[in-house]
Amino acid sequence: MRNFILAILFAVLCSAGLASSAQDVPAQAAAAATQAQAAAADAAQAVEAAKSAFPKKLSELEARIPGLKRNSQMSEPDECFDWYEDPATGHVYLVYVWGNAETMAKFEADAAAVAAEKLLAGDEPGAKLVTDNAKSVVEATRAAKGYGLVYSVSFAKGKDLHDGREILIVKPVNRSKGKVILARSMAVENVKDGLLVASSLETGDVVGEFLPALLYNESVREGSQAKSLPGFGTAINNLWHSTGIYDIYRQTTADFSKTWILGLGRLLMMFVALVLLYLAIVKGFEPLLLLPIGFGALLANIPLAGISGPDGLQGMIYMVGIESGVFPCLIFMGVGAMTDFGPMLANPRTALLGAAAQFGIFGALLGALALNVVPGITFNIKDAASIGIIGGADGPTSIFVTSRLSPSLLGAIAVAAYSYMALVPIIQPPIMKLCTTEAERKIRMKQLRAVPKIEKICFPVLITFLCAFLLPDAAPLIGMLMLGNLMRECGVVDRLSDTAQNALINIVTIFLGIAVGSKLSAEQFLSLQTLGILVMGCCAFCIATAAGVMFAKIMNLFSKEKINPLIGAAGVSAVPMAARVANKLGLEYDSQNFLLMHAMGPNVSGVIGSAVAAGVLLSLCGGL
Amino acid sequence: MNLGSLILDGLKAMALGMLWVFCFLSIMIVCMKVMSKALAPFSNFLEPVAPAPKKKKASGAKAGALSPEDRVRALAAIEAVKLYRAGK
Numbered sequence: 001m002r003n004f005i006l007a008i009l010f011a012v013l014c015s016a017g018l019a020s021s022a023q024d025v026p027a028q029a030a031a032a033a034t035q036a037q038a039a040a041a042d043a044a045q046a047v048e049a050a051k052s053a054f055p056k057k058l059s060e061l062e063a064r065i066p067g068l069k070r071n072s073q074m075s076e077p078d079e080c081f082d083w084y085e086d087p088a089t090g091h092v093y094l095v096y097v098w099g100n101a102e103t104m105a106k107f108e109a110d111a112a113a114v115a116a117e118k119l120l121a122g123d124e125p126g127a128k129l130v131t132d133n134a135k136s137v138v139e140a141t142r143a144a145k146g147y148g149l150v151y152s153v154s155f156a157k158g159k160d161l162h163d164g165r166e167i168l169i170v171k172p173v174n175r176s177k178g179k180v181i182l183a184r185s186m187a188v189e190n191v192k193d194g195l196l197v198a199s200s201l202e203t204g205d206v207v208g209e210f211l212p213a214l215l216y217n218e219s220v221r222e223g224s225q226a227k228s229l230p231g232f233g234t235a236i237n238n239l240w241h242s243t244g245i246y247d248i249y250r251q252t253t254a255d256f257s258k259t260w261i262l263g264l265g266r267l268l269m270m271f272v273a274l275v276l277l278y279l280a281i282v283k284g285f286e287p288l289l290l291l292p293i294g295f296g297a298l299l300a301n302i303p304l305a306g307i308s309g310p311d312g313l314q315g316m317i318y319m320v321g322i323e324s325g326v327f328p329c330l331i332f333m334g335v336g337a338m339t340d341f342g343p344m345l346a347n348p349r350t351a352l353l354g355a356a357a358q359f360g361i362f363g364a365l366l367g368a369l370a371l372n373v374v375p376g377i378t379f380n381i382k383d384a385a386s387i388g389i390i391g392g393a394d395g396p397t398s399i400f401v402t403s404r405l406s407p408s409l410l411g412a413i414a415v416a417a418y419s420y421m422a423l424v425p426i427i428q429p430p431i432m433k434l435c436t437t438e439a440e441r442k443i444r445m446k447q448l449r450a451v452p453k454i455e456k457i458c459f460p461v462l463i464t465f466l467c468a469f470l471l472p473d474a475a476p477l478i479g480m481l482m483l484g485n486l487m488r489e490c491g492v493v494d495r496l497s498d499t500a501q502n503a504l505i506n507i508v509t510i511f512l513g514i515a516v517g518s519k520l521s522a523e524q525f526l527s528l529q530t531l532g533i534l535v536m537g538c539c540a541f542c543i544a545t546a547a548g549v550m551f552a553k554i555m556n557l558f559s560k561e562k563i564n565p566l567i568g569a570a571g572v573s574a575v576p577m578a579a580r581v582a583n584k585l586g587l588e589y590d591s592q593n594f595l596l597m598h599a600m601g602p603n604v605s606g607v608i609g610s611a612v613a614a615g616v617l618l619s620l621c622g623g624l
Numbered sequence: 625m626n627l628g629s630l631i632l633d634g635l636k637a638m639a640l641g642m643l644w645v646f647c648f649l650s651i652m653i654v655c656m657k658v659m660s661k662a663l664a665p666f667s668n669f670l671e672p673v674a675p676a677p678k679k680k681k682a683s684g685a686k687a688g689a690l691s692p693e694d695r696v697r698a699l700a701a702i703e704a705v706k707l708y709r710a711g712k
Contacts, residue, residue, distance in 0.1 A: 462655055
């Protein structure tokens with residue numbers, strides 16, 4: 001019985017095994033077919049993905065999109081970049097083009113034009129030098145494939161960008177920085193992989209894909225589903241990558257010789273910011289401005305925070321207050337409300353000393369241009385005008401002019417202007433002593449007459465008319481100065497006058513300092529040009545002081561009533577510091593010779609003089 | 625642009641700029657002098673009027689008269705000054 005049962009079981013098992021082996025053949029075939037189908041689908045998907053993937057090069061883009069056409073209307077013109085449009089979809093692509101045949105041909109053509117000019121002027125060696133130089137630049141650029149180092153990126157996938165926004169700054173090989181400033185609002189569809197600060201670009205690289213769009217602000221934003229957090233390891237890695245230490249390390253080590261400014265340079269600038277804070281707090285050098293500027297510089301150099309970028313706090317304050325020219329004008333209103341023009345009205349001829357001291361501005365302008373002989377320093381006439389205005393010893397005027405003529409130099413120029421203003425008691429006395437004899441320093445001046453109130457009220461109106469008719473370019477500065485002064489003198493708007501000379505000027509000073517600090521970022525400040533600006537700023541102060549003193553001596557040759565030449569040094573604005581210095585030096589040689597009120601005349605006329613000089617420079621260079 | 629032409633531009637800017645600054649301030653000085661003369665007849669116009677000094681009520685003795693004690697002190701002070709000047 002037991003054997004019978006075992007035999008049946010064996011038979012059942014055998015039959016089952018045979019059946020299964022008979023069924024395996026079609027099943028395996030089916031599985032193989034499924035696998036083949038999946039592989040084909042994957043391959044098709046990969047081909048599709050490759051087609052839709054972000055193109056890396058312009059050649060790839062041209063191969064993929066038939067009828068791709070150039071459209072240069074998307075941003076302000078810059079030789080380094082070009083735009084290409086897909087006529088079917090309306091998408092536009094930003095391409096880095098420095099180093100391609102067209103840009104190099106244009107560069108050579110420009111050099112040839114300069115060489116032709118030189119040949120016409122009979123300067124054959126000069127022409128040859130220009131041509132040879134252009135050739136070597138073109139060769140070097142081609143060899144480096146147009147290498148461009150990314151200095152700043154302020155756009156990301158999915159972001160909406162308004163027109164006028166600066167989205168990218170690149171330092172290409174053998175030329176000045178290239179910028180992309182949008183001329184149309186658009187949405188960012190795609191961005192080149194690894195486009196970060198301190199990364200590099202080559203000729204023909206596609207930087208981004210955009211879709212031009214009319215942007216509006218939505219009052220209600222639709223909710224979106226939040227994604228879950230990444231894994232623990234990825235999260236820690238992301239956190240590490242978001243630290244300042246990692247970013248400084250990454251930017252320093254990307255290509256040290258080229259990118260150290262973006263990494264280590266930030267640390268250096270933080271040190272500079274600490275020095276400014278030290279000067280303001282411990283030494284008391286113009287603390288009202290150097291403190292916010294110093295702290296602003298600290299904020300601007302924080303890696304990854306982007307505070308000084310177009311979306312950052314400092315960037316926005318800069319755009320609203322300085323780029324528009326509003327802050328310097330408001331400060332001028334406060335200065336006007338604090339200034340008494342009485343001493344100048346009482347002795348009008350001292351106003352000429354304020355004019356003479358403006359020689360410092362133009363002397364420094366010439367000096368800045370002459371600095372072009374130093375390798376690594378390149379100043380055009382606009383830069384030189386901005387540097388020269390430091391000699392006006394007037395912070396708001398310097399900022400106003402520089403923001404219009406050379407915004408990239410603003411940080412260095414503002415710091416130089418305010419630092420040297422604080423150093424007036426150290427810079428001026430040796431020059432004043434050098435230019436005068438002891439007898440001249442002892443000259444006593446006649447007591448000033450009392451100026452009636454009606455004269456003081458009519459004066460600001462008169463100057464505004466003069467400015468309107470003679471120099472409208474200086475009207476924003478002089479107009480606000482005179483408005484502030486009229487509020488002070490008329491006596492019927494004490495509350496407004498009080499606000500202008502206290503609350504308003506204090507608030508504006510805070511924001512002005514923070515905004516100027518934003519221009520003290522490493523990539524803008526750490527250059528040989530900054531050193532040139534600091535040197536020429538000092539020269540400007542020295543020249544202005546000497547010119548004022550010497551002009552007073554010249555006036556004494558033709559005048560019965562002698563002027564103490566020391567008050568000529570007060571023509572450099574820096575109200576009232578320069579006047580105090582003149583007074584102090586006068587008292588050193590004659591303890592009864594009080595020059596303060598006499599020096600206030602050239603001092604306040606220096607403010608008007610520097611504003612006039614600023615207007616002239618804006619008028620001459622603004623249209624270039 | 626070569627250095628020579630840049631410097632030339634700088635010199636032009638200097639000549640024009642200084643000329644304009646001197647012209648502007650010279651015209652300003654002339655205008656200030658003319659304004660000062662034109663407004664001279666109205667110099668008291670808008671000037672704050674000084675409040676009249678309040679008369680002190682004479683109580684008892686004449687206003688301004690010294691008390692006997694103050695008179696003694698003043699005489700002593702005058703005498704002291706005289707002695708000092710005489711070198712004694």
